Amino acid sequence: MSISTLDSPVPSSSTLDTSPHTPQAKRAAPSTPSSEGKNQANVNFNSREQASGPVFGDHQPPVNRGGDHHHAPHNHNPLAMASVARHPTFLEQFKQWVSQWFGGCRPPACPPCNSAPPRPHPTIGRPHPKPDYSMQSHEQLTQALLDNFKAFTGSAHAKHMTTRDIRAMANRQPGNDPVMNNNIRLAKELLNRPDLMQALDRNSGTGATDNRFSKQDLRDALNDTNYFRYQSDKEIAGEILSHFDDLARRWGGKISIKDLKKLASQPLTGDSPKDHLIQLAQELLSRGNLLNAMDRNGDGKLSEWEIKRLSR
Known part of the structure; x- marks a missing residue:
């Protein structure tokens, strides 16, 4: 059974x-x-x-697998197996694709495939600008000094800055602080411009210099647009002497201080020779010490001899 x-x-x-x-x-x-x-x-x-x-291991579609099922005995044909072996698997195709795209163009090992120059790496943070103070005007240097008033005086409560503070800053050694390095370079450039240093130190009423100035003095210097503001007393005297005949017509060899005040009170006209004399009178009257030195007799009249003496 x-x-x-x-x-x-x-x-x-x-x-x-x-x-x-x-x-x-x-x-x-x-x-x-x-x-x-x-x-x-x-x-x-x-x-x-x-x-x-x-299943990903078998790359043939389901239709072909059904056909292989009904004709299983023929799968041992060497020609059929060779034709199947010629088709790479999905994993092999993926490896070939990766090697083509990433195997031959690695930026650290070789230059870009298109022979273009390598791109610079971005800098972390923003570098501090390094201004060229030698190319800046007197007004720009004055504004920079006003902005860094605390760094030069060493205190936020300081009311005055002295010329000694500027020399001390110029004598400092550069370090790792880019802001302080710029202040050192600013101080050196200020010392290279004695006309600017005198203008900042000069009293707006008397013209006297005392080797110190306040923030308000710096602001007044920025608001001053007179053509002669950066000239020394000696240069102003020489300018008065060169225009002596134009300024002393009414007084026969002397310039009247009263006439200078009238001339200085006039607005600018746009006529260059006329405006030149107006600004010259304004600058002379703002320097009381220089004006008094020209009027040694105290009679309100400026002689050519006294002006010539001060211009030497």
Whole structure:
């Protein structure tokens, strides 16, 4: 009885061969000795595909796998296997793609593929500007000194800055602070312009210099637009002497201080020679010490001899 039971599936294999498209044929296919290994792999793959999608190890589409199932005996053909081997897998294609794009153009190892010059690396932070004070005007230097008043005096409560403070800043050694280095360079440039230093130190009423100035003195210097504001007393005296005849017409050899005040009170006209005399009178009257030195007799009249003496 046991022998007949074991032999009963054998005839059904012939029936399965005549009708391979039936479900029974698919289940019985592994029993065939000649295609046991191949058909079993196909059956397992189909079950996985229906349950959780295709497996990435097998790159052939489901249609081809179905065809391989019905013609499993022909898979041992060397020509067919060679044709399959010629097609790389997805993983191999991905490796080739990566090597083509990233294997030959690595920026640290070789220049860019298009032979373009390498791009500079961005700088972390923003570098502090390094102004060229030698190319700046007197007004720009005055504004820079006003902006850094605390750095030069060393205190936020200081009311005056002295010429000694500027010399001390100029004698400092540059360090790692770019702002302080700029102040050192500013101080050196100020010392190279004695006309500017005298203008900042000069009292706006008397013209006297006392080697110190306040923030208000710096603001007054910035608001002063007179053409002669940076000239010394000696230069002003020489300018008065060169225009002596124009200024002393009414007094026969002397310049009246009263006439100078009238001339200085006039607005600028746009006529250069006239405006030149107006600004010259304004500058002379703002320097009381120089005006008194020209009027040694105290009679309100300036003689040519006294002006010539002060211009030497």
